[in-house]
Amino acid sequence: MKLSAELKAFEGRIGHRFAQPELLLRAVTHSSMSSPTREDNQRLEFLGDRVLGLVMSEALLARDTAATEGQLAPRFNALVRKETCADVAKAIDVGAVLKLGRSEMMSGGRRKQALLGDAMEAVIAAVYLDAGFDAARDMVLRLWGKRIDDVKADARDAKTALQEWAQARGLKPPKYVEVSRSGPDHAPVFTIAVELDNGESERAIAGSKRQAEQAAAKALLARLET
Template sequence: MKLSAELKAFEERLGHRFEQPALLVRAVTHSSMASPTRDDNQRLEFLGDRVLGLVMAEALLERDRSAEEGLLAPRFNALVRKEACADVAREIALGDVLKLGRSEMLSGGRRKQALLGDAMEAVIAAVYRDAGFDVAKAVVLRLWGKRIDSVKEDARDAKTALQEWAQARGQTPPAYVETARSGPDHAPQFTIEARLQNGEVETASAGSKRQAEQAAAKALLARLKQG
């Protein structure tokens, strides 16, 4: 099988040239394009999630040999969660080469976080099946490099920290209120207020409620520390 010019360019961005090009084609094929003669990437996604997890677990142990499991777990979750996979997918323009059905394409599938994250995991599995674990590990470490280096800060759960701040001062847990939603259904923007019992409020916007809540909590924590 010969790859299209677009997929050859993607190989360059990924940093791996496939000996079995069909694996890459399958990895970028969404279920909306599946047929009796065309496999989608769901099984590869399942495998890729496990490969990514093993690479990240090893990397965290190697970078911090004294960290206990209680510290390693949130760092691990920050590195393997769907948002992180989708961010990496955007950096290498994976969305540009996805094979999508018409309805998925019209609904903005190339930009959907869940779809990009799943496809990124499928691509990792394709590299693993094409060239083995060591090669897949090298690709993942290169693509995730800066995230692994900064994960101690990124893994901090701002909502948990804000709740602990409030409880330590005898306040009720923070409230998170959606104050606005904008954008099309396939790419919404949520605006969330984080509110404390003492009247302190901060607002943030993001592409998901979870991200907006975390961003609002982080902004409020930063202001409380300054005060």
């Protein structure tokens, strides 16, 4: 199988030449483009998530030999969560090589955080199946780069941190409410409110519900801890 010029350039960006190029093609094929003769990347995403987890577990243990499990867990979660995978995917322009159906393409699929994160995990799995764990680990460590060294000792995401703050004070878990949605389907804008049962609340606006929830939680937590 011969890869397109775009996928060959992508091989250069990830630093791996595929002996089985069909694996790379599958890794960048979204379910909206799947067919009886073309597999999508969902199964690879499942495998890539596990490979990424092992790579990051090894890396964190090697970098801090004195850290406890409780200290390592939030750092691990910060490095493998979908937002981080999507950031790495953007850095190597995964969106440019995604194979999307027309409706997904028209709705801005090449920029969607979830699609980019999923595709990044699928690419990791493709490299693993093509050349083994060492090759996948080398690529992941290279692409994640300083993110591993810079991950904070307390790397909990804002929603987790806010929930722990509430639970420590005997409050119910935070409630997230979609206040409004505006903009076209391919570029929506969400306003999300986070509320605690003690009456405290904050709002945030972002291009996805997940991002808006995190931003609202971060804003409320910052206010509560001042």
